[in-house]
Amino acid sequence: MINGADTAWVIVATALVVLMTPTLAFFYGGLVRKKNILSILMQCMVILAVISIQWILFGYSLAFGPDKGGVIGGYEWFFLNNVGLKPLEGQTIPHQLFVCFQMMFAVITPALMVGAFAERIKFTGFLFFIILWSTFIYDPMAHWVWAPGGWLFDKGVLDFAGGTVIHITAGISALVMSLMIGKRHGGASSPSPHNLPFAVLGAGFLWFGWFGFNAGSALAVKEQTVSAFINTNTAAAAAVLIWMLLDWFIHKTPTVLGVITGAVAGLVAITPAAGFVTPMASIAIGAGGSLLGFIFVTYVKKKCGYDDTLDVFGVHGMAGIWGALATGLFASKEIGGADGLFNGNPSQLPVQALSVAVAVIFAAAGTFILFKITDFLIGMRVESRDEKIGLDLSQHHEAGYTLMD
Amino acid sequence: MKYIIAVIRPHRLLEVKHELEKNDIHLMTVSDVLGCGRQKGVTEVYRGVTEVDNLLRKTKIEIAVNDEYLEPAINAIMKAAPEKEVGDGKIFIFDLQECLRIRTGEKGNSAIG
Numbered sequence: 226m227i228n229g230a231d232t233a234w235v236i237v238a239t240a241l242v243v244l245m246t247p248t249l250a251f252f253y254g255g256l257v258r259k260k261n262i263l264s265i266l267m268q269c270m271v272i273l274a275v276i277s278i279q280w281i282l283f284g285y286s287l288a289f290g291p292d293k294g295g296v297i298g299g300y301e302w303f304f305l306n307n308v309g310l311k312p313l314e315g316q317t318i319p320h321q322l323f324v325c326f327q328m329m330f331a332v333i334t335p336a337l338m339v340g341a342f343a344e345r346i347k348f349t350g351f352l353f354f355i356i357l358w359s360t361f362i363y364d365p366m367a368h369w370v371w372a373p374g375g376w377l378f379d380k381g382v383l384d385f386a387g388g389t390v391i392h393i394t395a396g397i398s399a400l401v402m403s404l405m406i407g408k409r410h411g412g413a414s415s416p417s418p419h420n421l422p423f424a425v426l427g428a429g430f431l432w433f434g435w436f437g438f439n440a441g442s443a444l445a446v447k448e449q450t451v452s453a454f455i456n457t458n459t460a461a462a463a464a465v466l467i468w469m470l471l472d473w474f475i476h477k478t479p480t481v482l483g484v485i486t487g488a489v490a491g492l493v494a495i496t497p498a499a500g501f502v503t504p505m506a507s508i509a510i511g512a513g514g515s516l517l518g519f520i521f522v523t524y525v526k527k528k529c530g531y532d533d534t535l536d537v538f539g540v541h542g543m544a545g546i547w548g549a550l551a552t553g554l555f556a557s558k559e560i561g562g563a564d565g566l567f568n569g570n571p572s573q574l575p576v577q578a579l580s581v582a583v584a585v586i587f588a589a590a591g592t593f594i595l596f597k598i599t600d601f602l603i604g605m606r607v608e609s610r611d612e613k614i615g616l617d618l619s620q621h622h623e624a625g626y627t628l629m630d
Numbered sequence: 631m632k633y634i635i636a637v638i639r640p641h642r643l644l645e646v647k648h649e650l651e652k653n654d655i656h657l658m659t660v661s662d663v664l665g666c667g668r669q670k671g672v673t674e675v676y677r678g679v680t681e682v683d684n685l686l687r688k689t690k691i692e693i694a695v696n697d698e699y700l701e702p703a704i705n706a707i708m709k710a711a712p713e714k715e716v717g718d719g720k721i722f723i724f725d726l727q728e729c730l731r732i733r734t735g736e737k738g739n740s741a742i743g
Binding site for chain 2: 411610613614615628629
């Protein structure tokens with residue numbers, strides 16, 4: 226039975242999540258040098274288009290189609306065959322609306338990785354890689370965790386809105402990508418953001434869109450929807466304050482870049498837990514994500530020397546791992562899902578840890594292989610001269626800014 | 631004292647600056663400029679329409695040096711700036727009449743470096 230309120234809410238939530246991809250583009254775009262801003266905006270917009278089509282043609286069926294041995298969805302729903310407007314079992318929204326909502330998650334996940342290989346990737350290689358990555362990493366991972374019959378789903382893994390499926394896979398793949406494509410010309414400590422106001426605009430609208438991402442994942446209008454809503458905001462707020470205070474105490478200045486990075490870390494951390502914890506727990510989860518992100522962005526990256534340009538691994542990978550594990554600590558059956566360790570159920574945490582390990586290993590190995598294939602067939606990195614001129618002019622023959630009218 | 635103005639390709643700036651520093655020249659003023667030369671222009675495409683603008687982006691470096699630093703400065707630029715194609719830029723050299731450090735009021739050779 227289709228429920229009007231549920232359907233209306235999920236339509237709005239889907240639109241909120243669509244907004245997150247162009248918004249992410251501005252968050253990342255403001256953080257690169259001005260000769261590369263268009264390349265970032267372009268990559269995000271093209272992912273929105275390409276993965277939308279991939280999803281309709283076969284991606285959705287691979288992820289959510291009739292289960293084949295717990296590993297992958299079948300071909301029965303290719304080209305949206307047999308996917309109509311009647312709700313799926315256990316849902317109250319039209320099936321095609323569920324397709325759309327999930328489509329936007331499939332879109333934003335590869336877009337998150339854009340920050341890791343920014344300023345040096347060849348557009349053709351990028352395009353090819355993204356299609357492979359979505360098909361061979363995202364779609365199976367979504368199936369395992371979210372689709373009825375998926376092997377991690379059957380083990381009872383809790384991942385409300387995609388901490389494991391989205392942020393850990395994207396964060397780990399981002400690290401592997403940044404290691405394999407190599408540092409930018411001039412090393413990892415290249416110039417600072419060219420337009421922080423863009424980045425703030427982007428982060429602000431990410432926060433806004435994340436309400437659709439998390440509260441929309443309830444797929445209905447019920448108590449849990451509001452839990453996810455309040456937790457999303459609370460975790461982001463706590464994370465902002467923690468990052469600002471860390472900056473203040475350790476670097477002697479509260480910074481704008483720190484505040485917006487903290488917001489994203491908090492939103493990532495609460496994603497898997499949003500519909501399973503209390504608002505008090507969401508403060509701890511947001512704060513923990515922020516602290517871990519801060520440590521990785523400030524110290525670990527510098528020490529290890531990888532050039533994860535915009536800290537996709539530090540923020541999404543690490544806050545994602547924390548959020549997935551924290552779900553096993555703080556989850557409460559009264560809100561939704563199962564009880565966590567602090568509510569007297571020690572058996573949830575190992576399941577969460579297993580899902581983290583699977584996501585890390587699968588994303589790292591898969592990205593390694595897909596990178597090698599793409600690099601062999603097309604090439605991943607631009608010529609040194611093109612990199613110095615900037616990707617906007619060298620890849621797209623356009624300039625983001627003019628010097629005079 | 632000499633005053634050097636060099637107009638170079640923007641993406642060569644880091645190499646030129648690095649080379650100047652190797653030759654112990656650390657003080658310079660850098661700006662984004664547009665200019666016309668013999669280079670035919672980088673093409674930009676907007677909605678399928680190719681536009682060739684012969685006002686091209688360049689980077690201007692201005693350096694004031696004592697006479698003995700003139701050769702090292704020019705060598706550094708000549709080493710790092712060229713790609714051996716039209717559009718590599720130009721170097722202009724002027725006699726410099728006077729130089730003052732505003733903070734101390736020093737003049738001449740000691741004010742320059």
